[in-house]
Amino acid sequence: MKAAILRERSGALLLVSPVLVFMAVFFLWPLWAMVTAAFVDDAVSKVLPRTAAIIVSWDGQGIPSEAAQKAFVQDLTAATDEQALGEAVRRLNSAASGFRTLLGRTIPAVKAASEPAQVDLLTVDPRWKDTRFWVALKEAMPPYTDRNILAAVDMKRDGSGSIVLEGADASAHRLIMLRTLLVAAMVTIACAAIGLPYAMLAASLTGWKRSVLLLAVVLPLWTSLLVRTAAWFILLQNEGLINRALQAIGLIDSPLPLIFNRLGVVIAMTHVLLPFMVLPIYSVILGIPGNLMSAAQSMGAGPVRAFWRVLLPLSLPGLLSGSLLVFMVAIGYYITPALLGGANDQMISSVIAFYATGTANWGLAGALGLILLVVTTMLYTIYGRFSTSSRLPGA
Amino acid sequence: MTLANKLTLVGCLTALVAGAAVTSAQARDLTIVSWGGNYQDAQKKIYFEPFAKKTGKPVLDETWDGGIGVIAAKIKAGVPNWDVVQVESEELALGCADGYYEKLDWSKLGGKDAYLPAAVSDCGVGAIVWTTALSYDANRLKEAPQSWADFWDTKKFPGKRGFRRGPKYALEFALMADGVPPADVYKVLSTSEGVDRAFKKLDELKPNIVWWESGAQPLQLLASGEVVMTTAYNGRISGINKTEGKNFKVVWPGSLYAIDSWVIMKGSPNKDAAMDFIAFANVPENQVKLPEYIAYGLPNKAAAAAVPANLQKDLPTAPDNLAGAVPLDADFWIDNIEELNKRFNAWLAK
Numbered sequence: 025m026k027a028a029i030l031r032e033r034s035g036a037l038l039l040v041s042p043v044l045v046f047m048a049v050f051f052l053w054p055l056w057a058m059v060t061a062a063f064v065d066d067a068v069s070k071v072l073p074r075t076a077a078i079i080v081s082w083d084g085q086g087i088p089s090e091a092a093q094k095a096f097v098q099d100l101t102a103a104t105d106e107q108a109l110g111e112a113v114r115r116l117n118s119a120a121s122g123f124r125t126l127l128g129r130t131i132p133a134v135k136a137a138s139e140p141a142q143v144d145l146l147t148v149d150p151r152w153k154d155t156r157f158w159v160a161l162k163e164a165m166p167p168y169t170d171r172n173i174l175a176a177v178d179m180k181r182d183g184s185g186s187i188v189l190e191g192a193d194a195s196a197h198r199l200i201m202l203r204t205l206l207v208a209a210m211v212t213i214a215c216a217a218i219g220l221p222y223a224m225l226a227a228s229l230t231g232w233k234r235s236v237l238l239l240a241v242v243l244p245l246w247t248s249l250l251v252r253t254a255a256w257f258i259l260l261q262n263e264g265l266i267n268r269a270l271q272a273i274g275l276i277d278s279p280l281p282l283i284f285n286r287l288g289v290v291i292a293m294t295h296v297l298l299p300f301m302v303l304p305i306y307s308v309i310l311g312i313p314g315n316l317m318s319a320a321q322s323m324g325a326g327p328v329r330a331f332w333r334v335l336l337p338l339s340l341p342g343l344l345s346g347s348l349l350v351f352m353v354a355i356g357y358y359i360t361p362a363l364l365g366g367a368n369d370q371m372i373s374s375v376i377a378f379y380a381t382g383t384a385n386w387g388l389a390g391a392l393g394l395i396l397l398v399v400t401t402m403l404y405t406i407y408g409r410f411s412t413s414s415r416l417p418g419a
Numbered sequence: 420m421t422l423a424n425k426l427t428l429v430g431c432l433t434a435l436v437a438g439a440a441v442t443s444a445q446a447r448d449l450t451i452v453s454w455g456g457n458y459q460d461a462q463k464k465i466y467f468e469p470f471a472k473k474t475g476k477p478v479l480d481e482t483w484d485g486g487i488g489v490i491a492a493k494i495k496a497g498v499p500n501w502d503v504v505q506v507e508s509e510e511l512a513l514g515c516a517d518g519y520y521e522k523l524d525w526s527k528l529g530g531k532d533a534y535l536p537a538a539v540s541d542c543g544v545g546a547i548v549w550t551t552a553l554s555y556d557a558n559r560l561k562e563a564p565q566s567w568a569d570f571w572d573t574k575k576f577p578g579k580r581g582f583r584r585g586p587k588y589a590l591e592f593a594l595m596a597d598g599v600p601p602a603d604v605y606k607v608l609s610t611s612e613g614v615d616r617a618f619k620k621l622d623e624l625k626p627n628i629v630w631w632e633s634g635a636q637p638l639q640l641l642a643s644g645e646v647v648m649t650t651a652y653n654g655r656i657s658g659i660n661k662t663e664g665k666n667f668k669v670v671w672p673g674s675l676y677a678i679d680s681w682v683i684m685k686g687s688p689n690k691d692a693a694m695d696f697i698a699f700a701n702v703p704e705n706q707v708k709l710p711e712y713i714a715y716g717l718p719n720k721a722a723a724a725a726v727p728a729n730l731q732k733d734l735p736t737a738p739d740n741l742a743g744a745v746p747l748d749a750d751f752w753i754d755n756i757e758e759l760n761k762r763f764n765a766w767l768a769k
Contacts, residue, residue: 105518106516106517106518107494107517107518107519109517109518110513110516110517110518110519111517113516113517114517117753117754117757118757118758121754121755121757121758122754122755123754124513124516124753124754125750125753125754128512128516192765192769193618193762193765193766193769194761194762194765195761195764195765196764196765196767196768196769199768199769200764200768203768261643261645262643262644262645263643263644263645283645284579284629362632366629366630367625367628367630367767367768368767368768370767370768375764378760378764379488380488380492381486381488381489381492382486382487382488382760383486383487383488383756383757383760384486384487384488384491384492385488385757386488
């Protein structure tokens with residue numbers, strides 16, 4: 025009997041296993057990789073194990089002992105994996121600028137020496153007298169770090185190890201994160217303002233009129249995002265269609281600044297994300313019994329009142345899920361702000377992309393991604409509370 | 420889960436992974452990656468297509484906008500899906516030190532002596548000498564700007580300016596606009612006061628700057644009149660003048676020149692074909708075809724000498740053009756790019 029249940033259960037498990045595998049490979053694993061990239065910091069200690077053992081006891085004054093320098097030279101001589109060494113160098117240079125050329129000179133000198141133990145680092149490059157480089161080396165030794173996650177929120181540890189804010193001209197991740205949320209909120213409001221009446225209109229029509237309205241929303245979804253963004257570029261630029269037309273009919277004398285600013289970004293993103301607002305609202309409205317409005321009117325409510333008290337509250341769930349969709353997609357936007365925005369309109373994704381593809385600093389990219397994920401999850405939780413408590417009977 | 424089920428699951432997974440491995444290990448056509456726009460159009464015509472014809476095998480080409488992270492990600496992923504890439508000098512230095520590129524076979528390239536010394540490295544061979552310079556549309560500006568000081572002068576030349584996004588180039592040009600002689604730019608920039616000075620100068624122009632990222636964008640910004648002056652790559656300027664009859668001009672004094680190189684991605688399944696392609700593109704009689712389409716200098720000495728005089732004057736390597744120009748200091752940038760980028764992004768966001 026028990027065996028039969030077990031067999032049944034495992035059969036069910038087998039049926040859902042593709043989903044589980046899919047989740048593990050495309051969701052959990054990348055997430056895990058992102059988290060570990062942000063916190064694991066073993067690039068240096070892996071390549072320089074002997075140095076790691078000795079330098080931890082160094083007090084951070086002057087330069088480390090002869091023994092530590094010897095161990096360092098020995099480690100460099102023994103390092104054969106170019107890529108691992110490269111990663112260590114990248115990690116060190118991101119902590120102390122100049123480490124790259126310093127090691128670029130030191131490593132070949134050490135490897136070329138017939139008697140590596142005799143190599144004097146200070147004669148190879150006088151920069152080894154600089155305490156800054158040795159401190160960076162020492163700080164890179166612990167296998168786990170919070171420097172990425174701190175850097176993602178504009179903080180760092182100072183010399184004594186306490187957490188301090190970075191200077192305002194050194195880092196602006198918080199500002200960019202807030203801006204990302206602000207732009208996403210603006211786009212969501214704009215989408216709601218256009219999408220709600222649009223969906224109501226589409227739901228109230230029938231036949232080909234409804235098809236035309238829906239097609240107008242869905243059609244852009246089939247076009248590449250880049251193409252749609254480029255199309256807005258052409259429309260909005262100073263000598264673009266909109267400015268030319270307005271000038272031609274004499275409404276304006278000089279072109280309106282529609283591009284390379286917040287306005288251009290919001291216009292284009294609203295257009296791109298509108299389907300995500302219209303479709304959920306539309307499907308909710310379709311589910312509202314048509315006779316409710318007539319019932320409201322038969323009980324003495326005027327059309328405006330019937331709208332406010334009946335149709336609008338009933339379509340709220342659609343509006344809420346549409347807003348959530350638009351907002352979530354909007355905070356990850358990258359191409360549209362890059363092409364249509366100015367310097368003050370860049371969003372957090374472009375910063376993440378910069379660290380990931382520009383400097384290969386995957387630790388910081390992972391930490392920023394993690395922050396974005398946490399913020400999104402928090403918003404989603406708030407939304408979950410909000411939407412269940414505000415749900416009306418019958419909706 | 421029963422053993423049989425476990426086995427099925429493992430089997431499914433293995434099949435999935437094996438399937439993926441087979442697709443990636445399958446003979447992929449030689450894939451060459453360059454900088455896009457009218458530059459890559461020219462490369463396609465004179466290098467990619469003739470090479471495909473010669474070998475009888477198709478050649479794929481893709482474009483990119485640079486970044487060592489892109490290269491690193493492809494190497495870490497296992498078998499890279501690019502074979503030959505044209506990289507800037509920092510990507511060459513960084514990737515070569517980190518083991519991201521195959522070592523080149525210099526005997527196939529005609530020996531190291533055949534090239535400018537700066538174009539020779541274990542991992543890469545120079546493809547072009549190119550310049551980033553002040554550019555403008557001579558049909559729109561009545562008076563020609565002469566220098567970076569003019570670029571900053573929004574009273575004399577009202578309108579927006581285009582700038583490549585990032586601290587590289589922007590800081591150097593800002594210092595020159597602030598009166599630093601071209602030869603001293605990197606000396607000043609290596610001090611923290613120098614960096615402060617450059618950012619302060621950029622502050623003045625910030626409201627008027629449109630930032631671009633890929634090399635084709637500044638041409639479009641100039642053509643549409645969105646900006647009155649921009650930094651741009653000189654070859655693309657001469658290219659668009661030829662193909663679209665524009666009258667764009669380049670200001671040579673105070674320009675920054677650098678060498679772009681061909682590299683082969685480490686672990687490329689088409690390593691031999693990749694080497695053959697690089698050799699093909701760098702033979703003097705092939706390299707010399709480029710200036711006709713796009714005015715970049717040639718690192719192969721024999722090719723550079725064979726460029727006709729009427730094309731020679733537009734190249735970054737022409738003596739008159741070199742006179743006031745500065746070579747990009749790749750060492751400075753590989754040391755400082757991350758720190759300055761962080762500061763630049765913070766500055767940009769304010």
